[in-house]
Amino acid sequence: MHPGIIFFLVILGSVLFHIFTPWYWTDVASNWGSMDDTITLTFWVGGGVFIAVCLFMVYCVFKFSYKEGRRAEYKPEDKKLEKILTWATTLGVAALLAPGLIVWNQYINVPKNAIHIDVMAWQWGWQYRLPGEDGKLGSTKIKNINDNNPFGIILEDPNGKDDILIQSDVIHLKNNRPVKILLRSVDVLHNWYVPQFRAKMDAVPGVVTYYWFEPNKAGEYEVLCAEYCGVGHYGMRGRVFVKNEEDYKNWLQEQETFSDLIAKQEEIEFSKTKLAKK
Amino acid sequence: MSEDNNDKIIIQSQSSESISGGGSGSTTDIDYVRPAEVGDQDLYHGHSFITKWVFCQDAKVIGVQYFLLATFTGIIGLILSWLMRLQLGFPELASFMTAEHYYQFVTMHGMIMVVYFLTALFLGGFGNFLIPLMVGARDMVFPYLNMVSFWMFFIAVVVLLASFFVPGGPTGSGWTLYPPQSILEGTPGSGMGILLMCLSLILFVAGFTMGGLNYLITVLQARTRGMTLMRMPLTVWGIFTATVLAMLAFPALLVGSLMMSLDKILGTSFFMPTILQAGEVLEYGGGSPILFQHLFWFFGHPEVYIVALPAFGIISDLISVHSRKNIFGYRMMVWAIVVIGGLSFFVWAHHMYVSGMNPWFGFFFATTTLIIAVPTAMKVYNWVLTLWRGNIRLNTVMLWCLGFIVTFVNGGITGIFLGNVTVDVPLSDTYFVIAHFHMVMGIAPLMVIMGAVYHWFPLVTGRMLSEKLGKWHFWFTFLGAYSIYFPMHYLGFIGVPRRYFEMYDSPYVTSAVGMNEFISTAAFIVGAAQFILIYNIIKSLKTGKPAGKNPWQANSLEWLTPSVPPEHGNWGDRLPVVHRWPYDYSVPGAKEDFITQTTPPSDVTNSEVEKT
Amino acid sequence: MSNLLKKLFGTLLQKPWETERAAIDNAHEGKTFNISVQKSAVIIIFGIATVLFSLIFTSYLYTLPPDQDTNYLLRPNLLWLNTLVLFFVTYFFSKITNDLKKKETLKVKRNLLIVGGLSYLFLFGQVIFWFQLMKSGNYVSTNSYFSNFYVFTALHGLHLLGGLFFWGKVSSKVLKSDQNKILEEEKSISALSLYWTYLLIVWLMFFLMIYIFNDAVIAWCKSLIT
Structure with missing residues (x-):
């Protein structure tokens, strides 16, 4: 042929x-x-x-194609x-x-009305933090992270007290409302990526990176880590639910704030000392 | 002492008197050109097996050594890719593979193919063999340094492969070696593996710099009489410019590797911010992971062109010879090579659009990246315009050229997707990227290498390769590779991320499974088809048709040596004198359809060279 | 520089297939620049070294400000003396060049020895300074400022050692030979001189940088503005 x-x-x-x-x-x-x-x-x-x-x-x-005797053009x-x-x-x-x-x-350029979400990545999982009623996220420090303060919030920062903490890889978003994803990582590079939203950005330890999008279709989506982050990279998944306003509000109300967490811990501490006294 | 003297034979270029004395009557004035006044070069002629074939200072032998060692590492890379494709296509058959293995294979495959295979092969292999022959030199200017260069490369390969046998295995941090993960627990081979990788790269760079000095100075300062820069074949232009890029880009890799090793060994924090791992804060702080990415891609992007430019040059010459036509727009081709080389230092951060660097860089790097598409497109047009109104021999070499054009245009176009900052956002870190760079930087250069092997094998060994086997080899490779990487783009459109050991029950998995099985099967076939070439070579070495002088009727100097294959010193006792550019094919009025570079004007009296 | 550009563009505009051009080209010697291959090699090595050192400078600037104090380096210290030593080396090299012109070979021999001795003195001073730094608790891993400092000085030292290797070769030849032979070595000596000038320039750049782009100085500048 x-x-x-x-x-x-x-x-x-x-x-x-x-x-x-x-x-x-x-x-x-x-x-x-x-x-x-x-x-x-x-x-x-x-x-x-x-x-x-x-x-x-x-x-x-x-x-x-080749013919004996024919000359190519010069x-x-x-x-x-x-x-x-x-x-x-x-x-x-x-x-x-x-x-x-x-x-x-x-x-x-992020729209002004975007909800800020702190997405914290580690090897190998995600957790999220939403601002409370003041609409502001408290500042954080990696060295502050411990069992009692899973996000490393700086205790002196008043903005941090009412932050809503979601210690799970499932996050809900409000439909038709822009969100600004603030990415940070405590160890290596990660990337919070939902194919249907198209957007992505690396989470880099030491700095906070961002991107934004506006979800416009209610439903459930899978979060994938899109930047190689070690041997568990392929298993670093999460889920996003895009909900209408009412469902979103209900979900939000069930979540714990940072002051709730502190109060709960103090209670535990208190009962512990009580027990010890007995 | 006298034995030493016997080893050193000084080859003298013929003095001008002896020519003018004998030739003044028989040649016309325009013909008479004195041979180059090149100083006598001491060439060390080996006599024992060791000095002739092992620690040899002949650039041609060093070129072959580079070629063989690079091919050897390339075959290891190929086997690693088979293992990866086995895991992706048929995980049930790859139960012996853990995620650690998978990532180690990914890393080593990438690094081997880019640096130790393609770079070493194009610059070390073709560069050493072709530069002195094509510019009419007896050898490289520093033959001893040239030998050391190869042996540094050899040690680099040994160190690299040694990392397979250290505790923890080779590094599994991806070929980009991004810190912090590359030196932290949680990545396979984060101990000895990554250190050996850095060491091997440093050795490679050191060795390469020695070779590069040779290529540059030989091209600039040691050409033969009449060989102006604009009379050099495009192969030499490509290799020369690529070497300039390499000399300027490799220091970045050196600095990156060095600093990363210090981070690992001495606990410095060049690339390491405060890190919390497994509940403990590590003793790092203040460094920047993005700095490493800048350093890496400042090397990494020119690296793409370090591989591509020699390929561009070689393919131009192959197309021209086998179309029996001058390369269309020679000057444009040279400019394009130079411009692409220059621009390639201003586009590196297009690998980092979603890396978290300052997003404003996106505007700048998208613009520079798309600008570089223009000279590249011009090269493509000129290749097909060289075919236009040519007299095309459809032999194996030409098939590889045509295969190169198809795969390179395909991969180049997808490069425009990824270079344009917005388009890159959804596609980056997906299989689209894998498909793109394998098409443009894996398959396309491979087509060139294969074409070059079929083209220059007769020169290296004095025997022809089998055309029939060659054609089978081509069709298996081209069709197979195309059907691996063309569909793979569509996995990227879906959004399947790269570097996934497996997909679990992701919604994507259902549609991707069938495709992955198909791609893996094709990959096995393409890989296996490469053994046709090895068989062809062995067979031809034993029983191949003797090539004779200049079997392709080519013009450039490498075919015009007194003996085929050329001996040490290349030119016998008289250096060639160049009278024309290397693309005088099908000159109107000439007797034959080619006029070699050494043919003096008086021999082609009838020719009416058309002016533009 | 402009000559170089003219040459480059002039070359790239040639039409090698034209007969008029061919007549000119046939007489071409095959050499692009009128310098020896050794000197070309030295120039190319400078190019590579420049890229290498500028990358280190850039990475230093990139990681500023360090999160710990760097005041130690800003106090008067041995570095100033070492810099002075390097200046002296360049001075003696210029003397050597003059003496070569005047054919005073004895002085050439003496000064060549002084140059080598001073270079070793410089290296010795750098090592002493490293020990002083470490004694004061500033290690390579202390902060990015010191990391870059150690790495740069180490590479600069290696670069100098490489130069000293060739110095050894040349000077051992020169010391053994008589007047005429020494004059023949002028090319290698001028290459050495070029090499040391380059070393001094790189060192001065670095020296300026650690004193100018330093968080203490930056803070001081800021205080001027506010």
């Missing part, structure tokens, strides 16, 4: 694979549909170039053609870059 035919079939197969693939992205469940749009744009432009270049190559292979360069191609490529690239930068600008 002529090699050109096989190359042509490879290109055709790629196109058909794309059309009939059962493997494609999950439905987007956040405001980042615009990321899908940039992917789609890149896909059409890039795919077009791929097909064009490859088909041209196949054409050449058919048309100009033409060291064609400045005009090169200029046209350079500018066309530059234009195409700019057309892809511009939307990308616009969406990135949205990505790094």
Whole structure:
């Protein structure tokens, strides 16, 4: 068989694979549909170039395959053609870059009404902290972390007292309300990633990183760790429930605040000393 | 003493008098060019087996040594990839594999393939063999240093492989070696494994620097008469620019490895912030993990081009020779190589869009990254435009070239996805990334290597490889590799993260299982198909057709040595004199469809070279 | 520099396939720069070393401010003396160059010895300073400031030792030979001189940096603003 035919079939197969693939992205469940749009744009432009270049190559292979006695053209360069191609490529690239930068600008500028969520990662699990009624998270310090203070909240910080602590890998989010995910890690790199929300960012020990999204589809989602974090990386999962306002409120009320936790511990301490006295 | 003197034979370039004396009558004025006034180079000619084949100072032998050792480590990398694919495709058959093993194999596979296989093979292998031949030198300028360079590489490989046998095994921190996890409990091989890895990398860099000095100075200062920079084949341009990149990028890897070793051994905190592990606060503090990432990718991105640029150069020459046509837009090709090389130092943080670095960097690095796509695209256009109106020999070498174009364009386009900061967010750390860089940096350069092997094997050994076996080898490799990595992009679209030992009962798993089985099967076949080449080589060494001189009717100097395969010193007793660029194929009016670089103008009197 | 750029761009614009160009190119010697291969090697090594040291500088700046105090280094100390020693080395090298021109080979021999001796003195001083630092409780793992300090001084010392290796080769040759032979060694001696100048520049950069980009100084500057 002529090699050109096989190359042509490879290109055709790629196109058909794309059309009939059962493997494609999950439905987007956040405001980042615009990321899908940039992917789609890149896909059409890039795919077009791929097909064009490859088909041209196949054409050449058919048309100009070796014939005894025939001479190839002798033409060291064609400045005009090169200029046209350079500018066309530059234009195409700019057309892809511009939307990308616009969406990135949205990505790094968080809306003011976003709920802040402290996502704390460790080898290998997640836990979460929400601000209390004051809407502010208390500041933290890794050295403060212990059994009585699982988030390492600085006790002197008044903002921290009413923080809502969720010592579980399940978090609920309010539908149609932006959230700012504040990532921190106590040991190594992690990454809090829900494929349906599209967004992601590494959690880096020593600093607090962030990103934001607005969930817009109620349901249950799986959280995956997307940055390699040691031997338990693949098992570092969690779950997110996106709920409507009422369900979210009910859930929130059941959660414990930091002052609840302190009170409970004091109680235990008190009963312990009582027991000891007896 | 006299024995010593016998070992050193001084080859003298023929003096100008002897030529002009005999030739003044028979040649015309335009022909007469004095040979290069290169100082006599002392070449150490080995006589014993050891000095001839082991501690040898002949760049060609060193090139072959590099090639063989790199291929050996590459085969280890291949076996590791089989084990990984076994786990991913058929976990029930891989019950002997723990997560620790899996991550160790991932790490070693990545590091071996990128550094010890591709880099060593392109620069050490092809660089050593081809540079002196293509620029018309007798050898590298510092032959002794060149030998030391190979043996440093050898020790680096030994140290690397030794880490398989130390307590805790090799490091399993991913080929990027990101701290803090690479040196903390919880990652396999965080003790001896990571230290040996750092040591091996430091040795590699040291050895490579010695070789690199040779490549640069040989290209710049030791070319033969008439060989201007713009008359060099693109292969030399590619290897030369890649070496410049390597010399500037490898120090970053050196600094990173050194500092990480100190963090591990002496308890410094270059990359280590305050860390709480297993309920205890470790004695680190104040360092930055992101600093390591900057250092790593400041090396790591140029590294991509250290592999790619030689591949670009080689493929340009192969396409030109086998299309019987000059490379289209030679100057544009040279500019593109230089521009890509320069820009490659300003794009490194596109590996770090979601690393937690200052998000404002995203704008800058996305822009620079997409700018680099322009010269790269120009190269692709020029390759296919070289085919256009050529006279294409559809032999094995050309098949590899065509395979390269398809895989490189595919991988290049997905690079535009990942380089554009927003598009990267959902796709980073997924299988899309794996598919992208294997296509563009694994398969495409492999196609070039294979093409180059089929092309230059006759020069190295004096015998041809079997075309029939070669074609089987190509179709298995190309179709197999394409069907591994093309569908893999779609796993990435779903959002399947990379570096997962298994997926458990994730909702993705149901759709990904079938694909993983298919990919694994294809991977086994492609890997096994590489043994066709080994068989082909062994067979050809014994019974292959003798190649004779210049079997491909090529123009460049390496085919024009007095003996094939070329001997030590390359050029017999007279250095070649270059009269033209290496792409005079199918010149109108010429007798044949090629005019070698050493052909003086008087021999092609009929030719009317078209001007543009 | 501008010459280099002109050369580079001029080269890249050539059209090697044109007959007029070919006539020029045929006469080309095959050498890009008019320097020896040894000197090219030294220049390339400078390039690599520059990248290496700037990366260390950058990583030092990146991790500022350290979380512990660095005042120890800011007090008057041995480093100033060592810097002075390095200056003297460069001074003697310039003397050697002059003496070579005047063909006063005896002085060349003497000064070459002084240069080596001073370099070893510098290294000795650096090691003493390390011990002083450690005695005061500032180890390599104390904070990022000292980590970078030790790493830089160690690498700089290694770089110097590499230079001393070649110094040993050259000076052993020079000390044994007579006047004419010594004059033949001018190339290697000027390469050595270049090498030491480079070492001094790198050291001065580092010296300035640890005193300027230091949290104590930064704090002082801040106090000026507020």
